[in-house]
Amino acid sequence: MDAEGLLADELFCFLEARRKEDFSYSHILSSMCTTPHPVAVKAHALFMETNLGDPGLFPGTVSLEDELIRWFADLYHEPSAGGCTTSGGTESNIQVLRFCKAAKKAKNPNIVVPASAHFSFEKACKMMDVEMRLAPLDHEYRMDVNAAGELIDKDTCCIVSVAGTTEYGMTDPIPELGKIAGQEDIHLHVDAAFGGYVLPFLKDAPKFDFSIPEVGSISVDPHKMGMGTIPSGVLMVRDEKVFCNLLVETPYLTVKQAYSLTGTRPGASVAAAYAVSRYFGTKGYTSLVTGCMENTRRLIEGMEAFGVRRKVTPDVNVATFDHVDVPKPWIVSYTRKGDLRIVCMPHVSRDVIESFLADFGEFHVPNTH
Amino acid sequence: MDAEGLLADELFCFLEARRKEDFSYSHILSSMCTTPHPVAVKAHALFMETNLGDPGLFPGTVSLEDELIRWFADLYHEPSAGGCTTSGGTESNIQVLRFCKAAKKAKNPNIVVPASAHFSFEKACKMMDVEMRLAPLDHEYRMDVNAAGELIDKDTCCIVSVAGTTEYGMTDPIPELGKIAGQEDIHLHVDAAFGGYVLPFLKDAPKFDFSIPEVGSISVDPHKMGMGTIPSGVLMVRDEKVFCNLLVETPYLTVKQAYSLTGTRPGASVAAAYAVSRYFGTKGYTSLVTGCMENTRRLIEGMEAFGVRRKVTPDVNVATFDHVDVPKPWIVSYTRKGDLRIVCMPHVSRDVIESFLADFGEFHVPNTH
Structure with missing residues (x-):
């Protein structure tokens, strides 16, 4: 030293x-x-000192976060959808588990995820004492819908599907999973950390977004195919009320309550993600x-x-x-x-x-x- | 759009x-x-695209993270201490709860925190089904040691103390809390998110670091008094083995296991924190x-x-x-x-x-x- x-x-x-x-x-x-x-890097520098953990101090930066959420709401075909920015896919997935577990109030909650799910779900489940049930994949590395259906029971608080898997780049049969989720009244989350910036821009891509009526939430990472800066994630939800279960009091800040996982959090990477969306x-x-x-x-x-x-x-x-x-x-x-x-x-x-x-x-x- | x-x-x-x-x-x-x-901002820009979530790709950045941990180990009087960087105090505190809960294996674990503790503990406890027991403060807004002692039982997995409270800027009587923690063999965590960059540089400041033999972990935030960039936290631990309980497999990355809470995570703010420590x-x-x-x-x-x-x-x-x-x-x-x-x-x-x-x-x- x-x-x-x-x-x-x-x-x-x-x-x-x-x-x-x-x-x-x-x-x-x-x-x-x-x-x-380069546009992301320049915007990041311009907003370097902003802290979205204390939003009343940075209303200009907050307005960019709001507009980024609106951009995704339009892109994902549900203009009334809400959402928030996060540090990336892992935090987004943790937030989904938090609100699903809180809403279900089961003694021994479980989630059903495809064998291809990102390892962040294992981390989140261990942390929150949620059982993770792995549904096998079909010959094209997509979640087996029937097998997923058989894993569900009354304590299942979430079905996770993936749009653009980390390993094989595949998208689960989300419309079919939606039917099961709808029948059983279970939250359906789409982990589109990678595919959320790819599939909307491809012709004849598999469906994955809010146009499937049962999809309740979608995570997507600007720091992957969005060409934003690290750390940058977005969690979109069909109904913002899901966040109510996560609110804690935040004394001595410019807001009285917050539902984010982290406290102090960068506005810079949010501005960067927004800048690229507008530039492109x-x-x-x-x-x-x-x-x-x-x-x-x-x-x-x-x-x-x-x-x-x-x-x-x-x-x-x-x-x-x-x-x-x-x-x-x-x-x-x-x-x-x-x-x-x-x-x-x-x-x-x-x-x-x-x-x-x-x-x-x-x-x-x-x-x- | x-x-x-x-x-x-x-x-x-x-x-x-x-x-x-x-x-x-x-x-x-x-x-x-x-x-x-300004030195932090310049270093941040230089390391903008680095991702410590995939450390094998960025050995130069990883070496700065290691040296920042070593800097804190020396500063906090335990050269063999380990640690990791995080997105800030909230994530550091969540990590502490994760490893304390995992090590204790109690059915209904609890932690004892001062009434002055940051609201991140409430968030973490709710998420992980850990009971939060609030110890009252004395007339100087410091944790009441006797009251804390009375809240402890066989299911207590952590005592939290604060070095530089968010509200009143006070430091709990950590040596006295250490005696209780030692007697009962309970992990003692020091939340020094703010004070960790202040107290070591003041004459006659209250003791808070690893020179107190029972202190097991200390969180400190470069993005507060460290004059680093957001997001930047550090979690120091006396014995790195505490992280073993948090390891998950990380396929398709350059490392096989990780214990971090987040996945992709910025090297830029770590380089920034390191740069200021060397410059100052x-x-x-x-x-x-x-x-x-x-x-x-x-x-x-x-x-x-x-x-x-x-x-x-x-x-x-x-x-x-x-x-x-x-x-x-x-x-x-x-x-x-x-x-x-x-x-x-x-x-x-x-x-x-x-x-x-x-x-x-x-x-x-x-x-x-």
């Missing part, structure tokens, strides 16, 4: 060296995050997402030309293949089952795909059996 | 107008946040904190000269007074009991104090009874 401080020049020389030790997104094919859009408009996102899907198809064709089979044709820009190693310095990931997984984020451009395929072709010895 | 996007110039003209609707920190006397230090060194923080305490004393003297009595002489830079209104445009807050509360943050300079006192003097009609 220094007693004397460092000079700024010396400090930033050191910090820049450390920053260079990080991998560059140029070779990262495993992440659902990406380089934030629906046309801009359509162009971005269409490009990512084209690159995903090109990658799949290229890998199959090397004899490496796709696992499935994905709904979003996540490509998976039979297990195979890839050459350095490319960074890929593998699913729980060991399948190769590549996320075609905006930084994974057509040039990056071609460069990866060329390196892979030189490296790969075809499987001959 | 726009189909076409906005031009960048048009967008930033709009965003700047919204930003101007926010209050400026120049007249905010109610907040425990402040304008981040202990001498810089000592100078900053000494100035804030001098301003606090000047404010108290000035208000008492107008006949407005202090409630208590605080341990940190939070001043409280008998209830009285203040003139616009000054933004103050009031405690749950209705006492006037002013936080003398770094942006509340001596000039700001004098300007506030002058305005208050013109506005205030002395209470004559």
